[in-house]
Amino acid sequence: MNRALDFVRDRSGFEMILIGLSAVYLFLFAGAPFVFNVLMSFQKVDLFNIASIDRPFVGFANYQKILANPDFWLIVRNTVVFVALSSVCQLAGGFALALFFMQDFAGASWLRGLFLAAWITPGYAIGQVWKWMLAGDTGIANYFLRSLHIIDGPVYWLSDPSLALLTITFVNVWLGIPFYLLLISVGLSAIPRDLYEAAELDGANAVQRFCGITLPLMRDTLLALVALGAILTLQQFDLIAALTAGGPVNSSNVAQFWSWQLSFQSYQIGLGSAVSVLMLLVVVVIASIYVAATRSERAA
Amino acid sequence: MMRRTIPTLIAVALLGFYLFPIYWMYATSFKTLTEAVQYPPTLWPSEPQFHHAEVFQKFSVARYFVNSIVITLGVTAITVVVGTGTAYALALRRNLFVDLILFTILLLQALPASLMVTPLFVLFNMAGLLNTPRFAVVLAVAAKSLPFFIVICRTAFLQIPRELRDAALVDGNSNVGVFFNIALPLARNSIVVTAVLIAIQTMGEYVYSRSFIAKIELQPLTLGLSNFIGAQQTDWIGIMTFASILVTPILIVFIFLQRRIISGLTAGALK
Amino acid sequence: MNQVELSAVEKHYGEYHALRNIDLSIPEGAFVALIGPSGCGKSTLLRSIAGLEQISSGTISIAGERVNDVPPRRRDVAMVFQSYALYPHMDVERNMTYSLRLRRRSADLIAAAVREAAATLNLSGLLGRYPRELSGGQRQRVAMGRAIVRHPKVFLFDEPLSNLDAELRVKMRGEVRALHERLGATSIYVTHDQIEAMTMADHIVVLKAGRIEQQGPPLALYDRPANRFVAGFIGSPSINFIEGAVTADGGHVTWEGLERPLSLGRRLSAAQRVQIGLRPEHLAVATDGTMAMVVDTIERTGSQTIILGRCGGQPMTVIDHGRPVLARGDNLRLAVAPDHIHLFDPDSGAAV
Numbered sequence: 016m017n018r019a020l021d022f023v024r025d026r027s028g029f030e031m032i033l034i035g036l037s038a039v040y041l042f043l044f045a046g047a048p049f050v051f052n053v054l055m056s057f058q059k060v061d062l063f064n065i066a067s068i069d070r071p072f073v074g075f076a077n078y079q080k081i082l083a084n085p086d087f088w089l090i091v092r093n094t095v096v097f098v099a100l101s102s103v104c105q106l107a108g109g110f111a112l113a114l115f116f117m118q119d120f121a122g123a124s125w126l127r128g129l130f131l132a133a134w135i136t137p138g139y140a141i142g143q144v145w146k147w148m149l150a151g152d153t154g155i156a157n158y159f160l161r162s163l164h165i166i167d168g169p170v171y172w173l174s175d176p177s178l179a180l181l182t183i184t185f186v187n188v189w190l191g192i193p194f195y196l197l198l199i200s201v202g203l204s205a206i207p208r209d210l211y212e213a214a215e216l217d218g219a220n221a222v223q224r225f226c227g228i229t230l231p232l233m234r235d236t237l238l239a240l241v242a243l244g245a246i247l248t249l250q251q252f253d254l255i256a257a258l259t260a261g262g263p264v265n266s267s268n269v270a271q272f273w274s275w276q277l278s279f280q281s282y283q284i285g286l287g288s289a290v291s292v293l294m295l296l297v298v299v300v301i302a303s304i305y306v307a308a309t310r311s312e313r314a315a
Numbered sequence: 316m317m318r319r320t321i322p323t324l325i326a327v328a329l330l331g332f333y334l335f336p337i338y339w340m341y342a343t344s345f346k347t348l349t350e351a352v353q354y355p356p357t358l359w360p361s362e363p364q365f366h367h368a369e370v371f372q373k374f375s376v377a378r379y380f381v382n383s384i385v386i387t388l389g390v391t392a393i394t395v396v397v398g399t400g401t402a403y404a405l406a407l408r409r410n411l412f413v414d415l416i417l418f419t420i421l422l423l424q425a426l427p428a429s430l431m432v433t434p435l436f437v438l439f440n441m442a443g444l445l446n447t448p449r450f451a452v453v454l455a456v457a458a459k460s461l462p463f464f465i466v467i468c469r470t471a472f473l474q475i476p477r478e479l480r481d482a483a484l485v486d487g488n489s490n491v492g493v494f495f496n497i498a499l500p501l502a503r504n505s506i507v508v509t510a511v512l513i514a515i516q517t518m519g520e521y522v523y524s525r526s527f528i529a530k531i532e533l534q535p536l537t538l539g540l541s542n543f544i545g546a547q548q549t550d551w552i553g554i555m556t557f558a559s560i561l562v563t564p565i566l567i568v569f570i571f572l573q574r575r576i577i578s579g580l581t582a583g584a585l586k
Numbered sequence: 587m588n589q590v591e592l593s594a595v596e597k598h599y600g601e602y603h604a605l606r607n608i609d610l611s612i613p614e615g616a617f618v619a620l621i622g623p624s625g626c627g628k629s630t631l632l633r634s635i636a637g638l639e640q641i642s643s644g645t646i647s648i649a650g651e652r653v654n655d656v657p658p659r660r661r662d663v664a665m666v667f668q669s670y671a672l673y674p675h676m677d678v679e680r681n682m683t684y685s686l687r688l689r690r691r692s693a694d695l696i697a698a699a700v701r702e703a704a705a706t707l708n709l710s711g712l713l714g715r716y717p718r719e720l721s722g723g724q725r726q727r728v729a730m731g732r733a734i735v736r737h738p739k740v741f742l743f744d745e746p747l748s749n750l751d752a753e754l755r756v757k758m759r760g761e762v763r764a765l766h767e768r769l770g771a772t773s774i775y776v777t778h779d780q781i782e783a784m785t786m787a788d789h790i791v792v793l794k795a796g797r798i799e800q801q802g803p804p805l806a807l808y809d810r811p812a813n814r815f816v817a818g819f820i821g822s823p824s825i826n827f828i829e830g831a832v833t834a835d836g837g838h839v840t841w842e843g844l845e846r847p848l849s850l851g852r853r854l855s856a857a858q859r860v861q862i863g864l865r866p867e868h869l870a871v872a873t874d875g876t877m878a879m880v881v882d883t884i885e886r887t888g889s890q891t892i893i894l895g896r897c898g899g900q901p902m903t904v905i906d907h908g909r910p911v912l913a914r915g916d917n918l919r920l921a922v923a924p925d926h927i928h929l930f931d932p933d934s935g936a937a938v
Contacts, residue, residue, distance in 0.1 A: 023490075023491065024489035024490055024491055025489055025490060026490075028490075029404075029489075029490040029491050029494070030404040030407060030490070031404075032400075033400030033401050033403060033404040033494075034400075034401050034404045034405065034416065036397045036400060036401060037397050037398060037400075037401035037461060037465060038401075038416075040393075040397050040457075040458065040461065041419075041420075041423055041458060041461060041462070043458075044435070044454055044455060044457070044458035045423045045426065045431070045458045045459075046423075047438070048431055048434035048435050048438055049426070049431070049434070051434045051437070051438055052430075052431075052433065052434035055433075055434060055437060060437065065437060065440055065441075066440055066441060067441075068441065112329070115322075115325075115326070115329075116326065118322050119319075120319050120320075120321075120322035120323045120326070121319055121320070121323045122323055122326070123322075123323075123326065125573075126323075126326045126327065126330050127326075128573045128574065128577050129330055129334070129573070130330060130333060130334075131569070131573070131576070131577065132334060132337065132566060132569055132570075133333065133334060133336070133337065135515055135565060135566075135569050135576075136337065136519070136562050136565060136566065137518065137519025137520075137521070137537060137561060137562065137565070138519065138521070139519065139521045139537050139540065139541065140519065140537070140540060140558040140561050140562050141336060141337075141340075141558075141562075143540065143544065143554055143555075143558050144336045144337070144339060144340045144555065144558060145336060147339075147340075147343065147551050147554065147555060148336060148339055150551075152354070153351075153352045153354065153356070153551075155339060155356050158354070158355055158356055162355075189333075189336075192333075194580075197577060197580065246425045249427050250425075250427040250428065250429070252427070252428065252429040252521070252522050253519070253521045253522070253537075256521065256525075256541075271427050271429040271430055272429065274429065274430055274433065275429045275430075275432060275433070275522070275526070278432070278433040278436065279432075279433075279436070279525075279526050284433060284436075284437060287433045288433045288434060291430040291431075291433050291434070294427070294430050295426060295430055298425050298426060298427065298430075299422060299425075301425070302421060302422050302424075302425035303422075305421070305425070306418055306421050
């Protein structure tokens with residue numbers, strides 16, 4: 016007993032306990048469900064057998080059903096567009112704003128920080144605000160665009176199947192920009208000032224300094240940020256639930272929302288977990304890219 | 316002088332344009348029904364109305380609020396109690412084992428709630444946890460926020476010099492004593508700020524609550540909002556009023572802790 | 587009885603062999619300096635004595651008790667760190683009393699210990715301050731105070747003066763030494779600064795690549811370095827090395843056309859190749875000198891003149907205590923005292 020106590024107090028026992036606490040918790044509520052999910056994706060799971068452990072195995076039937084779904088490729092395409100377009104636009108917007116805020120002016124860092132106010136509000140609530148702003152007949156967005164003569168009549172941003180996906184992507188970009196702004200600013204301020212001064216003495220103009228110094232030195236940061244942005248966009252659920260719920264007729268549906276709909280609205284839990292497994296694999300790949308990018312950034 | 320004020324003015328304009336939706340939420344919540352749907356819309360409510368008290372009472376916002384607070388406190392408590400020690404232990408040394416754990420934690424942080432909700436629902440159902448649905452939500456959300464908390468607090472513990480820990484050991488502390496007497500007091504601010512950040516996120520949590528909590532009496536504010544929309548469809552004034560009741564406390568906390576939240580976020584994401 | 591006794595201590599970090607077969611006996615009350623270049627293992631050795639590192643094999647004893655498996659808190663040693671490692675969230679008084687409070691000493695005893703230490707170190711007016719409100723020198727004294735209130739069996743110092751500016755460092759050198767003389771406690775002092783070691787310690791241990799190269803009283807190391815490394819490490823400016831050989835009769839050494847008798851009391855094997863060590867302070871500028879030198883650079887400190895140049899092809903440094911009028915390219919004659927010639931084996935580096 017005494018020896019065990021000494022092991023905790025003076026050897027690595029205490030660290031093991033501290034790490035063990037989280038390890039057990041995360042195993043129970045993240046690791047095990049993750050594995051269980053894979054298991055379920057090979058089973059027939061519905062409302063009748065949901066409470067029992069013994070469920071029939073159906074091989075790849077769930078996956079076959081998913082692939083055979085007429086909307087499968089639409090949703091894959093939507094997901095790719097949603098994630099890729101969001102990441103690129105968030106990065107570009109965040110970079111532009113970050114460069115602007117790198118100038119030395121009164122209140123720069125305080126004003127920059129206030130952008131985060133949008134990021135911190137609940138996605139479901141801010142999604143409702145956007146839904147109201149984008150309403151076809153009474154929304155202020157259409158009013159602004161019509162006063163500027165960009166559009167002639169009301170545009171139905173959320174109920175027009177050809178626009179719905181682009182609209183939720185736009186709102187998601189809006190929501191994600193502050194996060195990019197913040198992290199890119201950190202990366203930019205890590206570049207030593209005297210590099211720019213030296214380049215300026217060497218006769219490089221602003222564009223040359225940007226391409227010759229800023230971009231190369233930010234490369235790993237940007238890669239990490241694109242991966243991180245993709246991860247955050249793949250986690251986006253609340254906005255979609257608030258704005259379109261995937262509609263109209265799946266035109267703005269993405270995989271993470273579809274998986275939830277299958278499980279919790281049509282109760283085809285086996286199908287929901289099959290979609291979930293496929294998407295989780297994608298997430299794991301992107302997260303690995305993110306980790307690799309942050310490593311090489313540290314090494315540099 | 317001009318060189319320094321013009322960018323500030325541009326920045327204020329950008330920020331105002333960017334945060335317009337938040338303004339519009341408040342502006343709408345103070346309008347009359349006719350003014351809200353009138354075309355062209357008015358930017359400023361002409362006869363400000365105060366709907367908040369009415370919505371608060373008629374739609375049992377207090378009850379939703381209590382549920383939100385219960386869930387938030389539960390998630391924050393579990394995260395801080397379980398995560399703080401782990402963050403400390405992972406900051407003590409750097410080796411292959413620690414790298415492996417950090418990698419796993421980053422992976423877990425990346426798993427979307429909307430994808431994990433299916434297996435968690437089935438598992439919790441089998442374990443009977445859905446009979447106490449708020450507790451089930453707390454368990455699930457804490458598993459999501461724990462990795463985030465560990466990553467950020469670890470960077471706070473990394474800033475404590477190794478010699479300080481050595482000095483404490485030589486002075487007569489055990490490893491347990493070093494953690495409680497030296498590391499915890501020094502990292503206290505970061506722990507509190509990260510906990511607040513977790514609490515803010517939990518206040519806006521939607522997926523797990525929507526999927527696990529069927530009983531209206533146990534649902535949090537976000538679901539209250541969605542119930543309200545279900546019942547009142549296009550009552551935009553009511554919806555904006557309800558939304559502002561949910562958003563305002565979060566914004567107030569954010570404004571007070573802005574600087575600290577930002578430095579916490581930036582430390583965690585790229586290190 | 588020896589207060590600290592190390593025998594056959596080894597330390598590995600994975601592939602890296604940090605300490606190799608360390609044997610060291612430190613008598614009670616001694617002031618021992620561990621010196622060597624960075625990475626030589628001196629800090630690892632000190633941390634092993636403190637219990638902050640686990641040794642791979644061998645034994646460490648403190649006051650006769652084997653402490654290999656005793657955690658730092660039970661070894662009764664106090665340590666002063668390079669960064670001072672003051673607890674930022676405690677004021678000076680609580681920093682100094684922390685160890686006593688952990689040992690649940692009585693309030694009276696704690697108060698008395700603080701009073702005494704504060705008076706000794708001139709800290710009485712600072713007890714309510716926090717470390718961030720102190721200057722570097724004050725922090726250093728608080729770190730010392732934290733160690734002395736405990737009356738430990740052994741004091742361990744890990745480069746405690748290297749964060750101070752040059753002037754303060756010289757002043758604190760004297761204070762630490764005076765403190766040691768008053769308290770009479772066993773002290774082990776790690777430094778990379780050989781002047782610190784020479785001026786403060788009774789016994790110096792020179793380490794290189796995890797091994798003890800030589801140990802002994804400061805002047806013994808200066809007068810009789812066991813090898814080329816120790817000769818080069820001790821003394822400032824560094825000793826000059828030039829290539830030479832033993833004459834056919836075995837009683838003289840020859841270099842650059844010069845021949846000097848050997849005063850070893852023994853003969854060496856004839857025509858053996860040797861490296862000759864000549865300390866700059868043992869060479870003198872003299873018109874009747876026998877060694878020719880061409881001047882490259884002159885450094886004047888006021889009290890002395892350091893002349894850097896070449897003898898034949900080999901670099902040479904000379905200290906002159908006057909103020910000779912010299913310029914780059916001048917030719918000098920140097921006198922060499924035969925008693926102060928060190929000889930080393932050119933292959934092993936060991937003294938011959």
